[in-house]
Amino acid sequence: MKVIGINFLAQQSKILKRNRLAFGAAMIILFIILISIFSPWMAPYDPMKINYDKNGKVLILNPPSNKFWLGTTLYGRDVLSQILIGSRVTLLIGFFAGFCAALIGANVGLFSGYFGKVTDNILMRITDIVYGMPFEPFIIVMVIIMSPPKIWTIGLAITLITWRTTARVVRSEVLSIRERPYIILAKIRGAGNLRIIYKHIVPNILPLILVYFCASVSWSVIAYASISFLGFGDPNVLSWGSMLYDVFANGAIRAWWWFIPPGICLSLLIISLYLVGRAYEEYANPRLGVIR
């Protein structure tokens, strides 16, 4: 059963190469990941350090210059360093919450679809309840309940609501796959339920799970940015969303160098995630059609 191994990586690159846009998007994501890993060594300044000029005056809202490539903030902090360091939390939250959401959603869907009956009923009613909740207010309330806000509590709050879509989609796919002759034959061969679920069904819906993993990551990034923008984030942690909040809270809209970079970075990340997700969706469901 070597399918999840080297083959896996080869297959992923094959899927992405079919679609040039998605390949570029994947490169962008990879680039952002590399930045977030190496940012402590790349950042020219400490992002929280207040910078002064020769006369000892704070460099308030300096436009981009040779010294500060992306200018400074209201408190004289380097915007470029903040962007670089801020990518870490943004990505961490995105991938952590996205991964957990895909994991929970996929498992709920698998068990619900495979076992059916009472299990299905219970799990799907829980999913329905979660579906009934508004996205952002739910996260805000959860964050407030689990105050003081920490990254992991926000990640948990995002996970608790994002898994719902994956669960429903995976369930419907499992409903169809569990009736296929090869699954029934695996049962006659004496395979147990868990083996059938994880060894026989999961590899068949892996592209679908990856589609929803990508989507969950981008939802989590957006959710965390919105939460930070609304001021419910962890005040001690720097992220692209919290940078936007700082701009807004200080009414520094005229300092375009302060809010355009995090805005562009966020959009670029989300668009890239979306494009990669699309590539998987096309792979999982070829009928969507590929425009070449």
Added chain:
Amino acid sequence: MMLEVRNLKLKYHTHQGKLRAVDGISFKLEQGDRIGIAGESGCGKTSLVRAIVRILPSNAVVEGELIFKGRELLLMDDEDFRKFIRWKEISIIPQSAMNSLNPVYRVGDQIVEAILTHSKVTKSEAWKNTGKLFEFVGIDANRMYDYPHQLSGGMKQRVMIAMAIALNPSLVIADEPTTALDVIVQHRILKKIIEIQKELENSLIMISHDISLIAQTCNKIIIMYGGRIMECGDIDRIFYHPYHPYTLGLKNAFPNINILEQNIVSIPGRPPSLIHPALGCLFAERCPFSQPICKKEEVSELEVEEGHFVSCLFTDEVEEFRRLAKDKDIWKMKS
């Protein structure tokens, strides 16, 4: 005694009511027997097999006795059944070999998995055994590293046979094993199935709607209609001395290679409703020889010769039936 089926009944609970897919079937299977079960679509052949290997949908209810090597299968709990019976004792060659292999695994993986689940061998031994099985069914052993889509239909069917005999089970059930194959491949596969069965000396149940195929493969035949056994016995007895009007009709419906330009006569009418079954003989509706009493009185199986059972009230008039059945006008629906 390998398998004894006693008065097996299988009902599906549907919205329209209870559907009696299998209605009181009894037969015996000795070691080394090859039994063919024939009948038209919806006569309960597949339901019968599903009851034996326990892959019924949740709305099915099974009654009766299934005694396999002295153990009552219907009383075993699921876990014991999975551990001791599935694949180790009873395996199946499924109807659609095309879709019966998981597309994301190499074909060898799936056989190795079955071997590892049920016996204590190492992985490399399991692969070696799989290679031997492949050679045994007539495929190059290297093909076990291929994915299902890289094999042809006939090869996939051979893989399914290799899988079915991987653990040397006492009973192999072949559920229309050659339906999707052309006649030449079909012939080869059937020859292989018989060859293997003779070598391993296990038992075989073969399901088919094609009685000529069963005649070629099996030594006993069960003819089913509407979930009941119409006639069963040794293949030669039934082909040369059929008793039941339904068997006579089926014989007419298949071309005979010795008689050229023969008109094939089909049996008029539709299979009976299994939700509201008629009283008496279910075939009476379509039987050209039926009498009023056929629709009133329940028929029981009658042993006309040793090991040859017929469910018909008029077995005494069989000579007359056989003569009349050759006339194709008699099969036109009585209006």
